[in-house]
Amino acid sequence: MTMQIADSVSLPAPDAKARAHAAAARDSLRTEPKAVRITIIALAMTFLTVFVVLPLVVVFAQALSKGVIAYLTALAEPEALAAIRLTLLVAAISVGLNLVFGLVAAWAIAKFDFKGKTFLITLIDLPFSVSPVISGLVFVLLFGAQGYFGSWLREHDIQILFAVPGIALATTFVTFPFVARALIPLMQEQGTQEEEAAISLGASGLQTFFRVTLPNIKWGVLYGVLLCNARAMGEFGAVSVVSGHIRGETNTMPLLVEILYNEYQFVAAFAIASLLAMLALITLIAKTVLERHLNEGHEPRDH
Amino acid sequence: MTIEVKNLVKKFGSFKALDGVDLKVDNGELLALLGPSGSGKTTLLRIIAGLDWPDAGDVSFNGEDALAQGARERHVGFVFQHYALFRHMTVFENVAFGLRVQPRAVRKDEATIRTRVKELLDLVQLDWLADRYPSQLSGGQRQRIALARALAIEPRILLLDEPFGALDAKVRKELRRWLRSLHHEINVTSIFVTHDQEEALEVANRVVVMDKGRIEQIGSPDDVYESPATAFVHGFIGESIELPIQVEGGVIRLGDRPLRLAADGLAPGASKLFVRRHDMLVGPPGSGAFEGAIRHVRNFGPVQRAEVALSGGETIEIDAPRDKELRAGDTIGLEPRRYRIFAGA
Numbered sequence: 001m002t003m004q005i006a007d008s009v010s011l012p013a014p015d016a017k018a019r020a021h022a023a024a025a026r027d028s029l030r031t032e033p034k035a036v037r038i039t040i041i042a043l044a045m046t047f048l049t050v051f052v053v054l055p056l057v058v059v060f061a062q063a064l065s066k067g068v069i070a071y072l073t074a075l076a077e078p079e080a081l082a083a084i085r086l087t088l089l090v091a092a093i094s095v096g097l098n099l100v101f102g103l104v105a106a107w108a109i110a111k112f113d114f115k116g117k118t119f120l121i122t123l124i125d126l127p128f129s130v131s132p133v134i135s136g137l138v139f140v141l142l143f144g145a146q147g148y149f150g151s152w153l154r155e156h157d158i159q160i161l162f163a164v165p166g167i168a169l170a171t172t173f174v175t176f177p178f179v180a181r182a183l184i185p186l187m188q189e190q191g192t193q194e195e196e197a198a199i200s201l202g203a204s205g206l207q208t209f210f211r212v213t214l215p216n217i218k219w220g221v222l223y224g225v226l227l228c229n230a231r232a233m234g235e236f237g238a239v240s241v242v243s244g245h246i247r248g249e250t251n252t253m254p255l256l257v258e259i260l261y262n263e264y265q266f267v268a269a270f271a272i273a274s275l276l277a278m279l280a281l282i283t284l285i286a287k288t289v290l291e292r293h294l295n296e297g298h299e300p301r302d303h
Numbered sequence: 304m305t306i307e308v309k310n311l312v313k314k315f316g317s318f319k320a321l322d323g324v325d326l327k328v329d330n331g332e333l334l335a336l337l338g339p340s341g342s343g344k345t346t347l348l349r350i351i352a353g354l355d356w357p358d359a360g361d362v363s364f365n366g367e368d369a370l371a372q373g374a375r376e377r378h379v380g381f382v383f384q385h386y387a388l389f390r391h392m393t394v395f396e397n398v399a400f401g402l403r404v405q406p407r408a409v410r411k412d413e414a415t416i417r418t419r420v421k422e423l424l425d426l427v428q429l430d431w432l433a434d435r436y437p438s439q440l441s442g443g444q445r446q447r448i449a450l451a452r453a454l455a456i457e458p459r460i461l462l463l464d465e466p467f468g469a470l471d472a473k474v475r476k477e478l479r480r481w482l483r484s485l486h487h488e489i490n491v492t493s494i495f496v497t498h499d500q501e502e503a504l505e506v507a508n509r510v511v512v513m514d515k516g517r518i519e520q521i522g523s524p525d526d527v528y529e530s531p532a533t534a535f536v537h538g539f540i541g542e543s544i545e546l547p548i549q550v551e552g553g554v555i556r557l558g559d560r561p562l563r564l565a566a567d568g569l570a571p572g573a574s575k576l577f578v579r580r581h582d583m584l585v586g587p588p589g590s591g592a593f594e595g596a597i598r599h600v601r602n603f604g605p606v607q608r609a610e611v612a613l614s615g616g617e618t619i620e621i622d623a624p625r626d627k628e629l630r631a632g633d634t635i636g637l638e639p640r641r642y643r644i645f646a647g648a
Contacts, residue, residue: 193387194388197449199373200377200380200453201453201455202378202401203400204375215391216391
């Protein structure tokens, strides 16, 4: 009996010690010393607070600084309503165009081999690498009074610059990588076998697209549309160049924010800005949800 | 349905995937296309299915030109190596797909489709998986569903591309037997591609051996094993000992050592001698065509495998019955019970 007790007491001691030692060794391999860890995390948190959270809070604080009534009145101004309408219209047009373009481009790149494919992929990224102001200027050069098509457009009485078409074009140009970028890697990874299977089972091209291809990429499409939309609504530079800033007509929300701010109408400026900030927050949440779906789509590929 | 392929050529850039292939497949046959990777067997299968197009040559089904039709019209069931199941559809919907996409005029009503899918799932013995998604199935189950899906359209021809290539050895063996009995049951003209000789010899009625875009031999499993037509076939099928020899003035030499083998009717020059491992009979030193020293011996299932250094320079592996006493260091004589010599280095 005593022997048993002695055994059961003395044995675990070195065992536990060894285990603790091993755990410590593992920990020190896996992470930095505690002080370093705390410093790094604190730095990151401070940075985020100062540069992201604080401005966001300030936007809402300023917007509501004169009370909820003033906030709502500012949003109900005809000029504000016109800007919101225009922004939604432009976003709808450019997201629609880029959805079609993105699908076509991703399809072409992922499912076919052709000459100039790398060039096309590079071209899709162009709007990311060009300053938006220059993107806007391109349209001024093309469609402005002194531009290449300027005189022809005037003869036919078509207004592109300083009107909805110009703003929509500039926005479309700036946002066109989003859908294509979201889809190309997804479609490349999925390959063409399911489509081949569908066709050999007698499906037509359209049936294959709507029953096989589209369901497989739908989360990617939504993801691209979401980011495209966020950028389209928030675009400032390119739109500023082509819009002409006609009050109540060609001012989008970001443009109106700047104008109101320059006129010292802080509550009105921040009220509009708060709408854009909310759009950003909603986009962020939706993005997280979509990313989860996208990742789920990847898991079952374990053959 | 008979399939006839004439002088088929297919190039990918400068690579000749098919280099003049002729093949006739009889009605109800189960044919294996066997070859190493890059031999063109999958390309041939995809051209028959209409998923690829040849640069030259003809494909006809029952005498009518198949190349005039797209994959959609050919009515060919295709089973992919990696299943290619529709990942967003249930097993049931996967199998039903071919029935649902038919033109409205010939499409069956929902009740008929349901009955048909149930029958097919019964046929592949997986009716209990109808509501699962492909990602929830094992590899073997996925492949059987892929087969059921291909059979749903009542294909005139069934084509299987490395159907068991992505499965583990045990499942592969089970599915092989199952495929053979299934073919016996439905009796549709079928071609399957494989790089696994055991699979081809065990499952098929007839085997087509391919290499570098050409057909090396067509024959029954016994034919290609017992009487290989070319050096490639002998080396590829079964475990062969391959020895470089010289034929000169009616004498066969291995290195500088003359072999006691008849050289009648052999063209002079560098040639290759092929013997199956188990066809090398072990005798006392001085007996047989070869002589060599045993390096080491391993037991290997029902046989023992000995590594023998031949006098003449080459080292070979032979299979002998387990009751034969072989010891490392012994000198033995070896007599090939059967052998073949192919001209050329």
